[in-house]
Amino acid sequence: MAEETNNELVPVSEYEVLEKVDDQAIIQMMTGQAIKDYVYSFKQGGKVVEGLTLAGINEAANRRGGIEVAEIEYTERDQSWLAVAKATDSITGSSRYGACEQPKSAGSRPDPFAFTKAIHKAQRNAIKQLLPVPVIKEVLNYYLHGKSRGAPYQSLESNANQNDNVTNAQKAAFSLANKLKTRFDQNSVSQSDFWNYVKRRYGVETRNDMTEMHWTQLSAELTAADRTPELFNEMLDRIKKLEAAAVASEIPETPDPELSAELGSSDTSTNTPF
DSSP states (O other): OEEEETTEEEEOOHHHHHHHHHHHHHHHHHTTOOOOOSEEEEEETTEEEEEEOHHHHHHHHHHHOOEEEEEEEEEEOSSEEEEEEEEEETTTOOEEEEEEEEESEETTEEOTTHHHHHHHHHHHHHHHTTSOHHHHHHHHHHHHHSSOOSOTTGGGOOOTTSSSOOOHHHHHHHHHHHHHHHHHHHTTOOHHHHHHHHHHHHTOSSGGGOOHHHHHHHHHHHHHHHHOHHHHHHHHHHHHHHHHHHHHSSSOOOOOHHHHHHHTOSOTTTOOOO
16 A cells, blocks of 8 residues: 655555554444444555454454453643553453554544544554454454454364373363363353363463463462362353353354364263363
C-alpha cells in the first residue's frame, strides 16, 4: 500500500495502515455499523505485512478468554488526548500497559471521535501484549483465508506414553489430571475441556511447547485443586469460562476425528490426552 505524492509512490508504514483501519472501525462502532476489518494485509518492499486490527485483537481476546481491561486513565492536552490502559490476564496473573496519544483533529478538521479513539487504541495496545501467539495466528488465518486451521488447540492432545523425554513434572501433571478426571466428569468438564484450558493457560499448541516451569506450575495448580475444594471449584470456573469464550467466538473449531476417537476410548491407560 502506498500514497501518491508528486507522481511518486511513497511507502505507507504498517503503523499508518493499522491506525487508518482502526480509526474506521471505531467510527463504525460508534455509529452502529458492522465492523468488517479484523485483519490487515498488504505488500511492502516485496514483503507481505499482516496483522490484527483493533477488532481482530478484541476477537482474539474473546477467543482466549480471561483478559480484562482493569484500569483506564486519560489526560486532555491542548492538541490531543492521552490514554493509558492496563490489561490483566486473570489466568496467568500478568498485566500490561498500553498507551495512545490521539490528535484532536483529523487534518484541518476537529475529530469528534478523538477521545474514543484514544481510549480504544490504548486498550488495544495493552491487550495485544497478553495474547498468545497461537491465538493471534488462528484469528489471522481465519479472517485472511476464510477458514480455521482446524482445531488449533486440539493438536496438543497426544499419547503420554510416547518415547520422548517426559520430565518428572510432566508425569506428575498427567498423574494428577487422571486423579481428578472423575471429579471433572461429575462437573461436566471433559478431558478435552481440561487440556484445551491448559493450552490456553500457557499459550501453546503442542506438548513440546510446554516448558519445565509450565509443567511445574500446572502440577502445583492441580495439587492445590486436589487438596482444597474451594480451589478445585475456582479451577472449574476458569475452565468453563474459557470454554464458553471459545464457543462464543466467531471462529469455528474443526473436529479432529482421530482425537475424538482417542478421547472416546474407554481405555484411559493407553489413551491419556495431551
